[in-house]
Amino acid sequence: MKMDHKGLFITFEGPDGAGKTTQIGRLAADLEKRHIPYVLTHEPGGTEIGDKIRTIILNPENLRLTQKTEILLYAASRSQHVEEKIKPALAQGKIVLCDRFIDASIAYQGYGLGQPVEMIQSINRFASEGLTPDRTYMIDIAPEAGRSRLRERSGGPETGVTEAAGDLDRIEQRELDYHRRVREGFLTLSRENKQRICLINGEDSADAVFDHILKDFHYFLAGYMQKG
């Protein structure tokens, strides 16, 4: 665990539709209930400038956006986010809950697009000033299941809304094979970072997933408090 800041940096990762937003919201509610100061945020975005970058990255009309530009825009949004929001909150001793961080760039742009992972790591080390999450909840789901959840969330075939018309962003619209590579990327990361990453089966019920996260988080928090 990196101890160069006072707060705790917790990230949620996983393929599209895995349930990250659902679970991070539940963990935030648990902290709220226990009066523990926290910040709930997300990437890409999380700041005014980051949200503008997010709009460019995810707009399905931006067909000419190159792979290198995509990597750099995610890193630019992250840099703004770390400096303006995440590091100040950690310095105040808060728990920062962040929906996606550098693991997403490695999985989506590295494993998914086939861009060199070491290069993405190096760009992001610069962008994030070397910030590493203390704990990561990686929620795994097969891309078919994730995509079907996203379709339902945006209307679903039964409502007559087609997938193309149904709110999928520029990344979500990529073919299933791309999303299979992304998932394998996340699973590889979880094997390579067992100390930091807690891997969870996102195809279990939302309650079962949350039980798993909460148990691990309370255990992790107790250890962190003990170390002072």
Ligand SMILES: Nc1ncnc2c1ncn2[C@@H]1O[C@H](COP(=O)(O)OP(=O)(O)OP(=O)(O)O)[C@@H](O)[C@H]1O
């Ligand atoms: N464990 C679960 N079982 C069934 N449905 C779920 C579960 N978790 C979340 N959902 C539903 O699946 C959809 C996607 O969930 P959510 O938005 O939390 O995923 P996400 O990982 O944040 O998606 P993305 O980051 O791709 O937008 C939502 O409609 C949510 O209610």
Ligand SMILES: Cc1cn([C@H]2C[C@H](O)[C@@H](COP(=O)(O)O)O2)c(=O)[nH]c1=O
């Ligand atoms: C941080 C980050 C994200 N992505 C992808 C993952 C998703 O498809 C979108 C973000 O949408 P969400 O609904 O807010 O999860 O962007 C990526 O490709 N690379 C990244 O670094």
